[in-house]
Amino acid sequence: MGFNTLLLSLATLPLLAKSETVLGVYIFHRHGDRTPKSLPPVNLTALGADEAFQSGSFYRSRYVASDASAPIVGLSSDIAVPSQLNVVSPSDSVLQSSALAFLQGIYPPAGELSMSVLANSSEVQAPLGGYQYIPVTTSATASTSTNAESNEWLQGGSGCGNAVVSSNNYFSSSSYLSTLSQTKTFYSDLLPVINTTFSASQATFKNAYTIFDYVNVATIHNASIPGEELLTSETLRQLRTRADEHEFNLAFNASEPIRAIAGATLAAQVVQQLNATLSGGGATPPPLGIQFGAYASFLSFFGLARLHEVSDDFTGVVDYASSMVFELVTNASDAARPVDASEVAVRFLFANGTAAANPLTPFPLFGTGETVLPWERFAEEMGRFAVGDTAAWCVACGNTTGQCAAVGAAGSSSGNDAANGGGDGGNGISLPVAGVIGALVTLVVILAVEGLVYALAGLKLVKKSALAAGAAAGAAGTGGEAAGSKA
Structure with a gap:
């Protein structure tokens, strides 16, 4: 089923029931439009910055503004309070820049609200109309991929040994070898379009994504393209679908769950954030978590959460500035935290492309058929595959050097079991739990x-x-x- 048909069928579902209160939100977001991976350095474009900004503006209107349609309880509406936000991005210029543009949509310049009156009664206006400086934390976990958008193959930059081995297994699979053979002529025929960057030996399905990426960027930004008469609508469609096939198989395999390590670490981060928001504690937890990441994390999570069973479109590379959202909601009459866990649920939503121009739509997770899950059920299902700390990550990945040295050989056995899919994971998924x-x-x-x-x-x-x-x-x-x- 295509996304358009699926979105129409789900459009009648209410995004937020009138009796619901939003306690917290976790947003995972892809960067905006960028230059091609095959021509480093990779940079965010003006279009990409605008896509991220527009997406941030959409989420402001939904969760943050004083007249928001689904306001997060207790969240400041005009002046950003750093303790209320947890914003994370890898050490990557494209992702970091996208995060900054997004945040200016969430909390735009404060104008007169940023004015200060000094002791001598003089007034000082903050620079740039009250531009709000919101910290973006650089990911510092073992699974962080530095300069992710400069890596042609994202798994190669993950640092997870067993995941790299698992993804490499795809290149010896019968499905890969079959597609490689079947598409040999298709890619070689495109050489007049791509031969300034790709050699004849590189024009194969093995480079399906980087070839697609190169052509896709050109169709967006170049007024003329060498050999553009070859780029028929059918050719462009096949470039996209072959790239989707290539990347999904590198990011997820049901029989080798370690391949989806990016989605497994994301799952733990989501639950950690929402659990902190729910449980409260001595300090006020941040009700809004925002993370910027690469498309591989989307694909890995889609597979782990069984979204590809909902639609084949969840096996494709998401568009620029796409986002998936986890809403922590309650129907309790008194929504002041802490709220009893039995009164809390989680809704999953996804927008393919910037949410300002594409519908933010609820989808059912884990094959449940339900777009809203009780908190306990959600946490249990995520826990089947989540990997949430360095020790668990090192064991799952089989890494024993660097920051994994402390874990050592003691965890190598269980790490190999996890990589091979051992244990009871319900749907065949088993990884060390966060x-x-x-x-x-x-x-x-x-x-x-x-x-x-x-x-x-x-x-x-x-x-x-x-x-x-x-x-x-x-x-x-x-x-x-x-x-x-x-x-």
């Missing part, structure tokens, strides 16, 4: 035991607000700490 997922499961067990103790002792949990009211009326207020333990 530390945060384990902590979450432990928390659920603790709360269950705590509830049993309370029941046996004849006690009950009450909200802090009720305790405060009781205290004001002169009643005893010593149970506040117990009430505060709700997740």
Whole structure:
């Protein structure tokens, strides 16, 4: 089923029920339009910056602005509060620049709100009309791919040994070899278009994505292209579909889950962020998480979350400035955190291309057929394949040097098991589970035991607000700490 048909069928689904409150959001975003990978250095274009900015403006109108359609509870609407945002990007100029452009859409220049009055009564206007400086954290995990957009093959820059081996297995598979043979003439016939960058030996399916990328950028930016008469609509379609086939198979394989390490680490990051937002704790957790990353992470996650079973379009490279969103929502009448986990759900949404011009649409995850999942079910399903800390990543990847040296040979056995798909993963997926997922499961067990103790002792949990009211009326207020333990 094509995306257009699928989007029409899902267009009648409400993005947000009227009774819902958005507690937190995690956005994973691709960069905007850029120069081709085959002509380094790769740079974000003016079009790409605008795509990211327009996407940020869309999400501002949805989650941030004072008149937002689905406001995130407690989020500042006009002046960015750094502690309320967790923005992450690899150390890559295209992704970092896209993040900065996006953030200017989320929080545009503050104008008069950025004016300061000094002790001598003089007024000072912040530069650029109150341009808001929002920190973008550089990814520093073992799975970070530095200069990701300069790597022609993104898995090659992942640093995950077992994932690289798994992806290389695709090049010896019967499906790859068959397509390589079948498309030999197709790619060689394109040499008049690409021969300034690709040699005759390079004009094969092995370079399907970089050839597509080179031609795609040219069709967007070049007024004339050598041999452009060869670029018929059918040729362009086949360039795209072959690139999709090539990249999806490098990013995901159901029998070798380690190949999808990018999606596995993303899954853990999503749950970590949403769990922090939900559980609260002593400090106020950031309700808005934003991460910029490459298309490989989209493809890996699509496979792990079984979205390719919803539509074949989830096996294709996403367009520039695409985004997927995880909304943490509740129907609880009192949405002030912490909210009981049983009253919280997660909605997954996706926009192929900048959300300002393409519909942000809910899709069902994990083969459930449901676009909104209870928090516990969502966390459990993500936990089947999530990898969320350096130790787990090192074990899964079989890496023993660098920052993985401390893990050492002790984890090599389980790491190989994970790479080979061992263990019970429900849908055949098994990877070391993120530390945060384990902590979450432990928390659920603790709360269950705590509830049993309370029941046996004849006690009950009450909200802090009720305790405060009781205290004001002169009643005893010593149970506040117990009430505060709700997740």
